Amino acid sequence: MTITFTPSHPIWCAGCGHFGVKNAIVNALATINQPAHETMVLAGIGCSGTIQNNIDSYGYHALHGRVLPTALGVKLANPELMVIAAGGDGDGYAIGAGHLMHTFKRNPSIVYVLMNNGVYGLTKGQRSPTAQQIDPTTERNIDGISLGLSIPGASFLARAYSGAADQLNAVMVAALEHAAAGRGFAFVEVMSPCVTYNDTYAEWSGKVHDVTTADGYDPSDRIAAFSSVYTLAEQGKIPTGLIYQSDAPAYESAWKKPGLAGPARLDVSPAGNRTHYADIMEKYAF
């Protein structure tokens, strides 16, 4: 076998929540038997944004905030790949907020793992959009699940906690399956404490609450999901689980042409195309 890069050891601080996230992704890839060379992991910039170095797959280090558009480009160009985007809460909710909205809207079949620690880790501790309160203002924190619920097209909204591996693993597998089945955008927010700048293990362990355990919880009911997320948040809880899942059409399928491969694998040789070009040119004849 050709020797390619060996996934390196994570460079995170001991105890960082991101370790759990990495393990869950590795585990889920194994669970669904996803071949490494047909997988691409893209990460944003941040401590979270080094996760691609630690997973056996094709890897890409995106620009800060741009991991979702980049992942979309990969998926559209080669729909056969399993595309996993990952990044921090600064990356996804601050500089990347607009792209997140539009990814919910388009619903391409990619997985997005947002590692939420309420802080900018790599730049040493500034507040992120999910920080509980931004001094000296009373700015409230963004809730990614509610956001997804507000956007038609969103098809998979889940939250897990890095400190609760079982649920995290289950959610991650479900997310990969959602994307693998071409059902659209699988959004997984993982509460992933930053032990160095915002150590929230104790606090979050007491707050996480699996909504899906409620009697008769129906993950296809958008209004009910909104209501329970909102209500739990008001009570100071952090709702987790596969909160919402629906059957909105996936973006890449709309571009698919019957009988033709994805753009990355098309035949672009002159033989197969020149007549077509000549026909186009003829329209400009003068």
Added chain:
Amino acid sequence: MTITFTPSHPIWCAGCGHFGVKNAIVNALATINQPAHETMVLAGIGCSGTIQNNIDSYGYHALHGRVLPTALGVKLANPELMVIAAGGDGDGYAIGAGHLMHTFKRNPSIVYVLMNNGVYGLTKGQRSPTAQQIDPTTERNIDGISLGLSIPGASFLARAYSGAADQLNAVMVAALEHAAAGRGFAFVEVMSPCVTYNDTYAEWSGKVHDVTTADGYDPSDRIAAFSSVYTLAEQGKIPTGLIYQSDAPAYESAWKKPGLAGPARLDVSPAGNRTHYADIMEKYAF
């Protein structure tokens, strides 16, 4: 009186919905007796983005998508001003989407009038994020009100229709009053048809539906608002009216220092400040 610029005549196509929006702003400013020189109207880029030229106030033509951050800067620097931001659906929901989210989150006391025509007017007819369906995909359209409801901090969410002047005027006055009272961000989406590239008057006239007319409608109930907006949209209706209003704290108030003017009006003379600077310098003594 000094002669300053005279509001010019709008350059829109005859019948453009944007005329109604302009009239409503002018009317609301008069209704609340807002002095022209203490008002600043900022607009994005688009056909909508020329509205500031037609209103007697200070005016600014922002970069495409950046009208909200610019308006925020104005408000924070001089909280005494009435700040009105305006722009199109491309400007606000496409390139400006991230800023919109963060403006909801911060809740500064500015008015934002988003002129939604489902199309890029100025660039001649491309689809916008509110276009009903984006070919060849099935991308669904953004709903600004739902989006606002999903973000803690949002305090005033309204929609009106350029073809229904009375409701539009009422909503616009309420928005200006919300901002003038320092209650936070007043978001008004106006359905404003583009007669040239997406003439929807006939369609929209039949679809608009004032939610606030429902018996017992409570604009302070976030879940109920989400539910009714979502349900109406599913029925093909366009919910209008002052859909949600709350008492979240306003961003600029958090920066206010008792006894001090806003940044634009501070005394920065050496006399009033040099001792303070010397104290700071002393901390670096070596």
Added chain:
Amino acid sequence: MTIPAKIDDLTIMVAGQGGDGSLTVMNVLSELFGRRGYHLYKSRNVASRIKGGIAAAQMRASIVSRGCTGDQIDLVVAFDQEAVTNVGPDLPPDAVVVFDSSDKPLDRSTLADTIRVIEIPFGRYAVRDLRRDLFKNSMSFGVISQLMNVDQDEAEDCLRQTLRRLPERVLLPNIDSFVDGRKFAMDDAIAAGGYPWHLERVTREKHLMINGNDAVAFGFMAAGGRFFAGYPITPATEIMEWLQKHLPAKGGVAMQAEDELAAVNIALGAAMTGVRTMTATSSPGFSLMAEGIGHAGSAEIPLVIANSQRAGPSTGMPTKPEQSDIDMMIHGGNGEYPRVVLAPGNPGDGFIIGAAATNLAQRIQGPVIIALDQAVAQDARSVTPFDLEAVEPDDAARLTEEDLAAMETYRRYELNPSGVSPWAVPGTKGGMNLVTGNERNEWGLVTTVPAKRREMMDKRAAKIEHVRADLPRGVTGGDPAARIGIVGCGMQSGVIAETAERLNAAGTAVRYLQIRTLWPVLEETADFIRGCDHVYVVEQNSEGQLMHLLNGHGAFGNLRSLKKYDGVPFRCADLVQHIINGEAKAVQGDAA
């Protein structure tokens, strides 16, 4: 009655209040001139707004192919007083003005007495309120075809061809209007002053009528381009629209992103999979893409970026041509990375450069920028058909599963003298790798070790040397022995060629170079400049960016700047005059 002038070079302007379809008379005229074998150069001059405001279209019809509009307007068709007032002082003495006098008669105060004016109350003739603009157009075409002494059948045929998509009930009254126009011209104008012109019938090979935006998009597709992500912006939108029309049929994707940041990053993602990818924008959008383009350079991702420049700064004048992003295209974005900047001089060149850029991007695994300006991008002209046979997608250093199986180790950023590392795209078995915009080692793992950093910087820089010999060469012309040079690119190409022709004809020996590779600065450019006593650098900007670039990169001291930055292209007549004046001064200077 004077003898009608044979038309060998005529510039026509149609002007009125803006709005869709108000200037379709130009299309009928194209049809007519095209059939007669003329070459055409067409430009539009519109305000950045949808309706209202003066809009004008210009067309130069010539027997020799020309790359710019004429010095002066010979025929004005005006539906609006403002247009005549503005253009009046610049008209030649023998110009003809056809004016819509429905509202009130023409105010001739800005017109010389010698100018022939034909006033037609189009309103009276084209009263049907259905498609009023169209009737105006048909009628004015009737007038013009008569003035040019074209017989009714041929002219009518042109009109029918142009309006062929209209339903019969709309077409017929248009034909009536056309006939009315001919009659009016005959009764009122020809009777009084004779035919001003006589249209020739010449032969030329089959050509294409196309603008630069479309041609670049086409060149990209012909070189195997199958992925595009962009965002609407004047004057670049046609590239996106062309590809949205043509790529999906071949399985490609051409999508409208939510903004320019998304566009360039979607493009980066796609490009990483191996599909040939382009994005396109205009100046402010290019500013926004600076970070993404630098990432292509750093992470080594092949990407074509077209910039159809508008007049700046900032939003500037969206519909006006300028070449004021030269510095930004070459130097924008943080840090230093290899890039190529190519500037086509016309739509034919646009096709070639669109294709060349696509291959070059693959070969350097990095960004290749196509520098258009609003004039090259949106002016349509007749060009010889594209040489489709000459275009061959170049697969460069792509690795297959089989290649990989035969390798012991595979490193994405392998160091080698060409600087171009063999590339396994995602999905290729055995080729797993890491791509990053941080400094890295061969495996793609982040490093800051100084020696590795130097190697990686040198590797990336080497890629330009690797392709230098294949970068598009400039076009030269004029008198090869001349000591006076003229240099320009893009929209100046047609102007400098024609200026050189006229100067040489007038006895001032000059030669010219149309630069097609702006960056890197080629040795041939420095050679050309060194070979002249002095060189006029003609550019559409205020700072003389091209001149400073050439000065900064090897051409020292003998450059003279000719700049224009008012949104209006140079006219040949002015350039000729500038240079003649410049030389006169130089001679005086020599004497002193």
Added chain:
Amino acid sequence: MTIPAKIDDLTIMVAGQGGDGSLTVMNVLSELFGRRGYHLYKSRNVASRIKGGIAAAQMRASIVSRGCTGDQIDLVVAFDQEAVTNVGPDLPPDAVVVFDSSDKPLDRSTLADTIRVIEIPFGRYAVRDLRRDLFKNSMSFGVISQLMNVDQDEAEDCLRQTLRRLPERVLLPNIDSFVDGRKFAMDDAIAAGGYPWHLERVTREKHLMINGNDAVAFGFMAAGGRFFAGYPITPATEIMEWLQKHLPAKGGVAMQAEDELAAVNIALGAAMTGVRTMTATSSPGFSLMAEGIGHAGSAEIPLVIANSQRAGPSTGMPTKPEQSDIDMMIHGGNGEYPRVVLAPGNPGDGFIIGAAATNLAQRIQGPVIIALDQAVAQDARSVTPFDLEAVEPDDAARLTEEDLAAMETYRRYELNPSGVSPWAVPGTKGGMNLVTGNERNEWGLVTTVPAKRREMMDKRAAKIEHVRADLPRGVTGGDPAARIGIVGCGMQSGVIAETAERLNAAGTAVRYLQIRTLWPVLEETADFIRGCDHVYVVEQNSEGQLMHLLNGHGAFGNLRSLKKYDGVPFRCADLVQHIINGEAKAVQGDAA
């Protein structure tokens, strides 16, 4: 026992695995050297990650004030083998290495035999698991203070001062560790080889110990700056953090935006109200701000933008210094607009330029860019106290209600020879106006009329001439009669000054110019270059951007490029050697 060397210039490095507080020994050493009257230059060398990876701090202590680190490291304190291995080959023969041998003894293979090694199993001494790093630091300070022959009381006092915020129960065991360290050094090292050094006691005036980021922020505030919007990014974040700490107390705003696009546009909005406003970022963030900065130039809004450059391209090496955004800062952003780019050479200069930029932005009503590099931005050094009296906020062309009342008409973009139009900020009665980034007429209404366009372009360009005489002048030094010049800016300032000193001392006459105004290129710069036979342009980048800039703008032909782009600053010794070699070649060349 050898006689201890008197310390007049000593460079110390402390290295270990990264992490907060692991290198606090440097702070105690600062305290000690500061009390003794030394000048200090401190730099950190960290990987862009939070923990793990080699982190090192360096400090140069000298009796004469110096603007860069020393050529060689005299004393290494290493908690990690990797650091010793890396730095070993570069150590001078009389270096001392203090090594933490808790895990295993030092592998001396990369060390010369003459180097004195003191191995201490810090682990054995500092076993308490509470704040282990701190104990290590205290103990190693004990060792060093002993090696430098400083008595225990004074050294302990320094330690107590540095750790004064710690609770007694943490402080005391640290003191114990410190005492252990001293004892160990005495027993083990001094007993064997004597004191290597003897710390002097010199007098110098009171200084400040500060880095460039903080100093620029301070200068901005002192010139009346009261509004800041930014976004975290290494190595610029300290500017935001400094202002967040200091502005609110004075009623100002310093906010963290959601991204750089928001930051620059929030800043534009604030600036429009008249408050003096700044934003700050590092290279990739500056790329993103290109459009916004151009808008400040076009719409005529005063704004200061600080760019603490990192090594590029793209994400590059966030914690390493480079000067590779020079081109981008001068030429980035679409179209052409007036801007000023200033480069401070050290923190003292940073304060002056921070204040000057703030006033200049008001005076040109446009963007003023402060070009820092990671070294100037983050290296802390001792500088003379800032001259607060010299800073006076300049109100420029601001109109009050009363001024307006006396005017017949008020046009925001009034044309006048200075190019600077009187300005009524929102809220001013009678001053309503329109601000736009499109081309416009005097009223601020969009226009594309060519003559107006030219006037507006010329007006904006004129503003630079209006302030040219007041732009920060360069610093010159060396032998004023020398025919060899050295030019540099920013992080090169200290290096070229010291290099010139050494070259002149060694008999090669040179003079130098530290450029402080990078754009526009000042006449004094061209004069300096013309006044030399040839000039070495020293810069931290790979393309020679400063050299090309000077070539492109008037300095032709006599420039020689000295470039470095591996993330490590030039050492004086290397520059001296380069130039001596270069001159030797030149002499040979002359002879040939």
